[in-house]
Amino acid sequence: MSQIEHAHLTRDAHFVKHAHLPQSIWAARVVWGRWELDNFRVMVDIEQCPGCCDGPQKITTTINDWDTWGGLGMPGLMSTVFRTHSLKLDGWVAQVDKCSGQQIKLGDYGDCVDGILTCMGNIYDDMWILGIDREDPACRPVVSGVSSDTRLIHCTRNQTDVAIAYHMTGDTHLALHQARGISLPPNDDFMLLLTAFSIRLVGKHLVTTIIQCSDFYGIDQDGNRRGSGDDSMPESGHRSTESGVLTPLCAVASPQVWRREPLCVPRREQFQSIREHFYALHQPTGPELRFKYANRQKKDRAVKFFSEMFGLEYLRIYIGEITFFARLPWMMETNPPSDGLYLSAAEEENPPTLSRANWVTRYNLLWGNQQSQGVRLDARHEAVLPLLDRRCQTLRAQCKQTYRYAAEKQKVECEVKSISQTLGAGLLKPLLTTFRNLCCALEHGRAAGRANIDYDRQLDAPSVVQEVQALQVKLDAVEDEDEQRALEEDITGKILWLCWCGICAEADELLPKVVDYLGRNENIGGLQEIFLALLAVTLPCEPGDDQAHLRRIMLDAGAPTSKHQLLLAARAADQAMWSSATKSTVATGNQGPTASTSSQVPSVSVV
Numbered sequence: 144m145s146q147i148e149h150a151h152l153t154r155d156a157h158f159v160k161h162a163h164l165p166q167s168i169w170a171a172r173v174v175w176g177r178w179e180l181d182n183f184r185v186m187v188d189i190e191q192c193p194g195c196c197d198g199p200q201k202i203t204t205t206i207n208d209w210d211t212w213g214g215l216g217m218p219g220l221m222s223t224v225f226r227t228h229s230l231k232l233d234g235w236v237a238q239v240d241k242c243s244g245q246q247i248k249l250g251d252y253g254d255c256v257d258g259i260l261t262c263m264g265n266i267y268d269d270m271w272i273l274g275i276d277r278e279d280p281a282c283r284p285v286v287s288g289v290s291s292d293t294r295l296i297h298c299t300r301n302q303t304d305v306a307i308a309y310h311m312t313g314d315t316h317l318a319l320h321q322a323r324g325i326s327l328p329p330n331d332d333f334m335l336l337l338t339a340f341s342i343r344l345v346g347k348h349l350v351t352t353i354i355q356c357s358d359f360y361g362i363d364q365d366g367n368r369r370g371s372g373d374d375s376m377p378e379s380g381h382r383s384t385e386s387g388v389l390t391p392l393c394a395v396a397s398p399q400v401w402r403r404e405p406l407c408v409p410r411r412e413q414f415q416s417i418r419e420h421f422y423a424l425h426q427p428t429g430p431e432l433r434f435k436y437a438n439r440q441k442k443d444r445a446v447k448f449f450s451e452m453f454g455l456e457y458l459r460i461y462i463g464e465i466t467f468f469a470r471l472p473w474m475m476e477t478n479p480p481s482d483g484l485y486l487s488a489a490e491e492e493n494p495p496t497l498s499r500a501n502w503v504t505r506y507n508l509l510w511g512n513q514q515s516q517g518v519r520l521d522a523r524h525e526a527v528l529p530l531l532d533r534r535c536q537t538l539r540a541q542c543k544q545t546y547r548y549a550a551e552k553q554k555v556e557c558e559v560k561s562i563s564q565t566l567g568a569g570l571l572k573p574l575l576t577t578f579r580n581l582c583c584a585l586e587h588g589r590a591a592g593r594a595n596i597d598y599d600r601q602l603d604a605p606s607v608v609q610e611v612q613a614l615q616v617k618l619d620a621v622e623d624e625d626e627q628r629a630l631e632e633d634i635t636g637k638i639l640w641l642c643w644c645g646i647c648a649e650a651d652e653l654l655p656k657v658v659d660y661l662g663r664n665e666n667i668g669g670l671q672e673i674f675l676a677l678l679a680v681t682l683p684c685e686p687g688d689d690q691a692h693l694r695r696i697m698l699d700a701g702a703p704t705s706k707h708q709l710l711l712a713a714r715a716a717d718q719a720m721w722s723s724a725t726k727s728t729v730a731t732g733n734q735g736p737t738a739s740t741s742s743q744v745p746s747v748s749v750v
Contacts, residue, residue, distance in 0.1 A: 153206070154177070154180050154182070155206045155207060155208060155222070156177065156204050156205075156206060157174050157175060157176050157177075157204065157205050157206065157207045157220065157399075158174070158175055158176075158202050158203070158204055158205075159172065159173070159174050159202065159203045159204065159205050159404075160172070160173045160198065160199075160200075160201075160202055160203075161192070161196055161197055161198040161199070161201075161203070161404045162198050162199035163192055163194070163196055163198060163199065163692070163695060164189075165695055165698065165699060166699050166702050166704040167704075167709065168191055168192060168193055168194075168629065168706055168709045168710050168713060169189050169190070169191060169192065170189070170190055170191075170192040170196065170198070170404065171187070171188075171189060172186075172187070172188055172189070172190050172404070173185065173186070173187050174186040174187075174205065174207070174220060174399055176207070184220065186219060186220050186399060186400075188338055188341075188400055190341065190400075190403065190404065191341070191342050191345075191403075191713065192403070192404055193625040193626070193628040193629040193632075193706060193710050194628045194629050194631065194632035194696070194706050195406055195407055195410050195411045195414065195628040195631055195632065196404045196405075196406070196407055196410070196628075197404065197405075197407045197410070197688070198404075198688065198692070199688065199691055199692075200687065200688045200691065201688050205222075205399070205402065206222045207220040207221060207222050207399055208220075208221055208222060208223055208396075216329030217326075217327065217329050217351060217396070218327050218328060218329050218330065218333040218334040218336075218337060218351075218398075219334040219337060219338075219398060219399060219400055220398070220399035220400075221349075221351060221396035221397065221398055221399065222396055222397045222399075223238065223351070223394050223395070223396045224240075224255060224258070224348065224395055224396065224397065225240040225255075225257075225258040225395065226238035226239065226240060226311070226394075227239075227240050227241055227258075227310060227311060227312060227313075228240065228241065228308040228309060228310055228311065228316075228317060228392055229292045229294075229308065229309045229311055230289060230290065230291065230292050230306060230307070230308045230309065230319075230354070230392075231289070231290040231291070231292065231293075231306075232287040232288070232289060232324040232326070232352075233287040233288050233324075234290070236292075237324070237352070237394070238311075238394070239308070239352065239354060239392040239393060239394045240258060240392065240393060240394065240395060241258075241317075241391065241392060242390055242391055242392060242393050243258065243259060245259075245260065245262075246390070247260070247262075247350055247353060247390055247393045248265055248350065248353070248390075249267070249284055249325050249326070249327065249350055249351075249352070249353050250265045250266035250267045250268075250327065250349070250350060251264075251265050251266075251349070251350040252264055252265070252266060252344055252347045252348065252349045252350070253347060253348065254346075254347065254348065255348035255395055255397075260348060260350070260395055263347065266327075266336070266337075266340070266349070267282075269340070270282065270336070272720065272721060273336075273339055275336065279332075281328060281330055281332035281333060282328065282332070282333060282336070283328060284325045284326060284327060284328065285325070285326045285327075285328055285329070286323055286324070286325055287323065287324040287325075287326060288323065288324070289306045289319060289322035289323055289324050289354060289356075290306050291305075291306045291307040291308075291309075292307060292308065292309035294309050295307040295309050295316060295364075295366070297366070298318075298362065298365070298366030304320055304321050305318055305319065305320055306318075306319045306322045307319070307362065307366075308354070308392060314363060314364060315361040315362070315363065315369060316361065316362050316363070316364075317359050317360070317361060317362070317391060317392070318359060318360055318361075318362050318366075318368070319354065319356040319358075319359045319391070319392075320356050320357050320358040320359065321356055321357040321358075322354055322355065322356040322359075323354075323355055323356075324352055324353070324354050324355075325352065325353050325355065326351060326352040326394075327349075327351050327352070334400070337349075337398050337400050337401070338400045340401070341400045341401050342713070342717055343717060343721065344401050345401055345402075345403045346401065346402070346403060347401055348395050348396065348397050349395070349396055349397075349398055349401070350393050350394070350395055351394050351395070351396045352393060352394040353390050353392070353393045353394075354390065354391065354392035354393065355388050355389065355390050356388075356389055356391065357387055357388070357389065358389065359389060359391045406624070406628065410689070410692060411628075411631065413689065413693075414631045414632070414634075414635040415631075416448075417452075417635050417638060417639070418615070418631075418634060418635060418638065420444070420445040420448045420449065421445070421449075421611070421638045423441040423442055423444070423445040424442055424445045424446070424471055424472045425472055425608070442472055445468075446468045446469060446471075449468050449471075449642055450465075450468055451565075452565060452566055453565055453566045453567040453642065453643075453646055454561060454562045454564075454565030454566070454567035454568070455468075455567065455646070457558045457559075457561050457562045457567075458562060458567050458570060458650075459527055460527060460530070460531060460558060461531065461574055461657070461673075462570070462574070462650050462653050462654060462657065463523040463524045463527055463528070463653040463656070463657065464522070464523035464524075464526070464527065465523075465646055465649050465650065465653075466523065466649065467642070467645040467646050467648075467649050468642070468645075470645075471604075471642075471645065474604045474605070474608075474645075523653060524653070524656060524657070524660070528657065528660045528661075531657075531661065532660070532661060532664055532666065534551055534554075534555070534669065534673075535661065535664070535666035535668075535669025535670055535672075535673070536664075536666055536669060537551045537669070538551055538552060538555075538666075538668065538669035538672040538673065539666050539667070539668035539669040539672075552672060552676070555672070555673055555676040556676050556679070556680070559571065559676050559677055559679075559680045560680050562680075563680050563686070564686065564687065564690060565690070566639065566642075566643065566690065566693060566694060566697065567646070568686065568690070568694075569597070569643070569647075569694075570596070570646075570647070570650055571677060571680065572594075573594040573595065573596045573650070573654065574594070574654075574677055575674065575677040575678060576592075576594035576595075577591075577594045577654050577657070577658060578670055578673050578674040578677060579674050580592045580593075580594065580658075581658050581661060581662060581670055582667055582670050582671050582674055584662065585662065585665050585667050585670070586667060591658050591662065593654075593655060594654060596647045596650060596651050597647075598643060598644045598647035598648065598651075598701075599640075599644050599701060600644075600648065602640075602641065602644045604641060604645070607637055607640075607641045608641075610637060611634055611637050611638060614630055614633055614634045614637070614707075615634060617630055617707075618630040618631065618634065625710060626707060626710065626711075628706075629705075629706035629707040629709075629710045630706075630707050632696045632699075632706050633700070633705050633706055633707050635693075635696055636696035636697055636699050636700030637700045639693060639696065639697035639700065640697050640698075640700040640701045643697055643701075644701075
């Protein structure tokens, strides 16, 4: 992203790249700051992701503290919220918030709304569940000296034990007696601890610093004590369990490692569109499904939708007519009636005179060697193979017909590039192998080897349709958003995998016939030009975000991998770990381990 594109961003903006890992509910996340602002910190971690997410190429933005309070440091990237007061910790400017009568402890976590933290637990209280020694030096809090904000330093010239916290939006500041700051340790070990809590505490906020003192009260701009009001006397909620210790100020932050990649709305809409077009291809038998009794017009639109998604318009030039989507509506009927089979428009006008047994054979998902002798398979090649052969002749006559050669070559390159941006891109390598083998066979006078296409040759279409219907019922019933996201990926992936296997099965049967036809005319020069065009696009092929995401969930379904089952298993394992212990056994003491007495700030770890 260029510096010009950075211009509209605040200095706290950080960039995020999210890449979902195949066959899992995990994603790699990279977060980095802005180089031109001397804030180029980088964080790499693994986060749980149920699906329907951004990436892998798209870059989004998030907010984290720009300077980590000058030099005090934090355990990882954080975004401090509701910073109302400013003071100094060991000479570094720090911005904190008023505790608003709450009893706040360092390491408290929970939901934070409008500056009010609803505490759900404490990091130090929970550390024992992970078997971590709370007295480990890497986990011990850091103590800092507190001094006045520069704007009010004149108010404390004769008081060595008083520090003034400047109110950045009001006119009542806080005078703190014998104040000290206690912060989470800014080291890699503690950051890993926060990462270990990321699944359980996703979206929560954390108390990263507290300011303790023996007394505090409100003052005006000139240092005069306020005579009345809430700021004139300590509130009971500010008291610590330590005798004579008050906690009037704290810093609450959102750790980057606790933030979940948000739902990508356009991607969810895309998944829904795929499911709706798939359901439009058949009449579901269950009343619980939403997409029922689609008319012929909807089916035709659905066939066109999937044909474009897999690039069949361009693949037909090199393979032949792929009729899978025209046959798919019939295959989706798990219990087809004895008559009234769905036919394409051409078949309705000229219905073939085949027995029902031959119809079943023809509409099988895998054509293979099960073809009936009565089926005219050549019809899928009649319109395209002569054109492909003439193209080879034009490309072979490079010197004689320069203009026609250049135009034809450009067509080939555009067609191959268009295929590479669809889900049919997986057929480019088999096509590349097919034309390479054919060229070698013609040059050396041997039989052309067959290209291998990777798909499930034993896939049972009716069973997949039933699985999709069962998952759709679950999706309609579930309310948890993470489960919805996982189920949406599972359903969409199964639909795409069924389509992919059907296309590949037909291509696997058609490609040898293409080789046989082109091999008779021995247009080696033209075949080599097509091979080179395929080679130029296939090797550096980089799909866009949408295509990369669709390919991943399609291959995940073929693995097979269920995101929904993985999500439920991860939740069960996490719940089992936490339920094995009770809070009643947590060590006593509001501050957890005893705070370090050192006033030296540890060096900031490189994140």
